[in-house]
Amino acid sequence: VSTSALVPVVESVRWSPDRRAVRIVDQRRLPAEFIERDLATTDEVCDAIRTLAVRGAPAIGICGAMGLVVAAARANAATRDALSGFIGDSAARIAATRPTGVNLAWALDRVQRAAAGSAGDPGDVVEAMRREATAILDEDRAMCRRIGVNGVVLLSDGVRVLTHCNAGALATGGIGTALAPLYVGAERGLRIQALVDETRPLLQGSRLTAWELARAGIPTTVITDSTAGALMQRRDVDLCLVGADRVAANGDVANKIGTYPLAVLARHHGIPFYVAIPTSTLDPDTPSGESIRIEERDPLEVLEAGGVRVAAEGVSARNPAFDVTPAELVSAIITDTGIHWPPFDFAHGV
Amino acid sequence: VSTSALVPVVESVRWSPDRRAVRIVDQRRLPAEFIERDLATTDEVCDAIRTLAVRGAPAIGICGAMGLVVAAARANAATRDALSGFIGDSAARIAATRPTGVNLAWALDRVQRAAAGSAGDPGDVVEAMRREATAILDEDRAMCRRIGVNGVVLLSDGVRVLTHCNAGALATGGIGTALAPLYVGAERGLRIQALVDETRPLLQGSRLTAWELARAGIPTTVITDSTAGALMQRRDVDLCLVGADRVAANGDVANKIGTYPLAVLARHHGIPFYVAIPTSTLDPDTPSGESIRIEERDPLEVLEAGGVRVAAEGVSARNPAFDVTPAELVSAIITDTGIHWPPFDFAHGV
Numbered sequence: 001v002s003t004s005a006l007v008p009v010v011e012s013v014r015w016s017p018d019r020r021a022v023r024i025v026d027q028r029r030l031p032a033e034f035i036e037r038d039l040a041t042t043d044e045v046c047d048a049i050r051t052l053a054v055r056g057a058p059a060i061g062i063c064g065a066m067g068l069v070v071a072a073a074r075a076n077a078a079t080r081d082a083l084s085g086f087i088g089d090s091a092a093r094i095a096a097t098r099p100t101g102v103n104l105a106w107a108l109d110r111v112q113r114a115a116a117g118s119a120g121d122p123g124d125v126v127e128a129m130r131r132e133a134t135a136i137l138d139e140d141r142a143m144c145r146r147i148g149v150n151g152v153v154l155l156s157d158g159v160r161v162l163t164h165c166n167a168g169a170l171a172t173g174g175i176g177t178a179l180a181p182l183y184v185g186a187e188r189g190l191r192i193q194a195l196v197d198e199t200r201p202l203l204q205g206s207r208l209t210a211w212e213l214a215r216a217g218i219p220t221t222v223i224t225d226s227t228a229g230a231l232m233q234r235r236d237v238d239l240c241l242v243g244a245d246r247v248a249a250n251g252d253v254a255n256k257i258g259t260y261p262l263a264v265l266a267r268h269h270g271i272p273f274y275v276a277i278p279t280s281t282l283d284p285d286t287p288s289g290e291s292i293r294i295e296e297r298d299p300l301e302v303l304e305a306g307g308v309r310v311a312a313e314g315v316s317a318r319n320p321a322f323d324v325t326p327a328e329l330v331s332a333i334i335t336d337t338g339i340h341w342p343p344f345d346f347a348h349g350v
Numbered sequence: 351v352s353t354s355a356l357v358p359v360v361e362s363v364r365w366s367p368d369r370r371a372v373r374i375v376d377q378r379r380l381p382a383e384f385i386e387r388d389l390a391t392t393d394e395v396c397d398a399i400r401t402l403a404v405r406g407a408p409a410i411g412i413c414g415a416m417g418l419v420v421a422a423a424r425a426n427a428a429t430r431d432a433l434s435g436f437i438g439d440s441a442a443r444i445a446a447t448r449p450t451g452v453n454l455a456w457a458l459d460r461v462q463r464a465a466a467g468s469a470g471d472p473g474d475v476v477e478a479m480r481r482e483a484t485a486i487l488d489e490d491r492a493m494c495r496r497i498g499v500n501g502v503v504l505l506s507d508g509v510r511v512l513t514h515c516n517a518g519a520l521a522t523g524g525i526g527t528a529l530a531p532l533y534v535g536a537e538r539g540l541r542i543q544a545l546v547d548e549t550r551p552l553l554q555g556s557r558l559t560a561w562e563l564a565r566a567g568i569p570t571t572v573i574t575d576s577t578a579g580a581l582m583q584r585r586d587v588d589l590c591l592v593g594a595d596r597v598a599a600n601g602d603v604a605n606k607i608g609t610y611p612l613a614v615l616a617r618h619h620g621i622p623f624y625v626a627i628p629t630s631t632l633d634p635d636t637p638s639g640e641s642i643r644i645e646e647r648d649p650l651e652v653l654e655a656g657g658v659r660v661a662a663e664g665v666s667a668r669n670p671a672f673d674v675t676p677a678e679l680v681s682a683i684i685t686d687t688g689i690h691w692p693p694f695d696f697a698h699g700v
Contacts, residue, residue, distance in 0.1 A: 031662035198652065200550060200574040203660050206653065211662035222667045224550040224652055226575035226608025230644075230673035233610065258576025260583065261615055268614045294580075302548065302572055303556065306656030310553050312381035312561035315546075317572045323580035 007186045007216050012170045013054065013062045013137070019130070020073065022066040026053045027170060031211040039063070042071045042090040049097040049104075056171025057245075058140050058278070061103030064094045065111045065133040072115075073126045083122040087115055087129075103280070107136050137173045143278045144174030146336035151181030151241070151276055154332070154339070155190055160238045162195040162228060165256035166204040167243025167276065168212050178243040178276045179213065181334070186218055194220045195237060197228060199256060201301040201319065225258050232269040239272040247275070247282050251327030251344025252289030257320055263329040272331040279335050282346045289324035297321045357536045357566050362520045363404065363412045363487070369480070370423065372416040376403045377520060381561040389413070392421040392440040399447040399454075406521020407595075408490050408628070411453030414444045415461045415483040422465075423476045433472045437465055437479075453630070457486050487523045493628045494524030496686035501531030501591070501626055504682070504689070505540055510588045512545040512578060515606035516554040517593025517626065518562050528593040528626045529563065531684070536568055544570045545587060547578060549606060551651040551669065575608050582619040589622040597625070597632050601677030601694025602639030607670055613679040622681040629685050632696045639674035647671045 016023045021038035028051060029035050037053065039045045045067030048054050054063045071090050077083035091108045098104050111129050118128035155161070167178035175183045185192050194213045199205035206222045213220040223231065231237050240262050246254040253259065253275050266273040286292060299317035304310060311317065333340045337350045366373045371388035378401060379385050387403065389395045395417030398404050404413045421440050427433035441458045448454050461479050468478035505511070517528035525533045535542050544563045549555035556572045563570040573581065581587050590612050596604045603609070603625050616623040636642060649667035654660060661667065683690045687700045 032659070197576070198550070198661070200548070200576060203655060206661035206665075210665040214662050214664045220665050222652055222661050222665055224575065224607065226547070226550060226611055227668065227670060229611030229614060230607060230670055231668070233673070257574070257580060261576055261579030261611060264579060264615055264618045265611055268618070302574055304656065305553060306654065306658030306660055308656030308658065309382070310656055311548070311556035311572050312564050314564045315556075315560040315570050315572055318577065318581070320577060320580055323583070
């Protein structure tokens, strides 16, 4: 499950060479600086997650799980009881950094269960935890790659792909979700042109997606979010490919604000609109997008640009973080298990 | 043609109290600082236009015409021949600051013709020029107000109006084009809620439109350009109202990039999409939008935000300044002569 040397996809979370730390790419500094940071204590792991040095639900889960391991290893607990107390405390602190995400709690739980189920002395327990955290990382990498392999059949040589926000390697342990088919396509020699919405207000597109695609040698062009329509009108976009934060049982897609207008524009122009996700993003318990609560974020993110206040004082802003694209605007949903075509029915999983 | 004191609309270009200078609002400093600047020489006028202290085709034309007058008055020419030489030189320099715009050349020409057609000594010539420049300003103000009065019938109490870029008082000598119906509505006691697209890359919406609307007491909410779709989906937008840079004979509308996706989204949601323009923006000689050349601006505008580099090095950007909305997506075109409904035919004017 490694990436071809010809397509150098960034690894956003991995073990340090001596395995005594979690090595992350500091996403706060991108794209101005590419800085890798080794996290070795509970404090360092919590700080990295809280300050968005690590972001993307899968990457956060992996970082938390691996962080729990390296912190436990450094604790040098004399007894299993002492180690167990340390692990419980450390896991609770890490989990509290992002209480709403499901991946982080799930990954920490897996590592804690591995510890509880292992035989032997504290050193053996830590090794069992390390194997579990490595398994989580490896599974995520494999899942990303399967998304890529499943989705690449939708791409042809010379294809011009429009994406939004960052659903790439920086958000996962592997080669991403929406970007995975692009990386697999590039490995296979397809000439792919990426068009990247800058994705206001936080600019994950121009800051992160454009950076990781360009680093992998994929020709990348950034546009403002309001330019996509004009490019579709000129027939300069062949397809849209985005990730998702949650997909409801009926196929409705919650994703970064700005996804829904892309889907409407794609339909208006007869351009395919694809969504790529790991199966863990499917939520069979959510019947449709109507029951997805949309987080409203700080208006300041809209009233500022590049950290500079741009809007007049006394003006308000609305800043919904996500929008919901109805299933009828989605051409297909690519997962690690295959390509799903409409009508979608995920009420019983895939 | 003055604005009600209850709705204090900014005056972006006017005479200074002693009429020896052109008083402009410096739009480079907005919204952080409200600075009025008096321009009294050809150099000062050229500099203000070139650096975008004054922007918006009508405002630029008025500023150029009035600037030519104050510069000529200060020249203290002893003879008509000396004055005529000064005027020709000064007008050529002002016209060269924005060679592509039609309003500036047209307004300068009007003032020069007034000079050539006047009798008397140099002082009389300058007074004839001053009357003509004042007429240009007054005509623009009256035209804006007629657009407002014609368009206000489309607004109801409590209406939520989405606009894009700045087609307001800051772009004209009066109360704007797209914003004119909002100001007239506010004067008449309508409760209007303005939703303003921030309008990347140059943020004319959050910097300028939000500023002038809030200053006039109209409740104003800024959104990122990609949020409009989600608000329409939630039925939080009643209508769209935008300006235009050029309207073709068949009603196709060239306006700031991001206008076309709004029109597609409005149609998808059954929301009216209105365009407000002075009749001078109608171009009967352009049969349709296909023959409108779209200016591509510096990619750096997209790769930066708030003056800060945000995108990775090595990444390119596309930056079309305008897009074309086909006439079939336009619900009505409001001009100073009335409201024009589809099918549009401006081949012989209005």
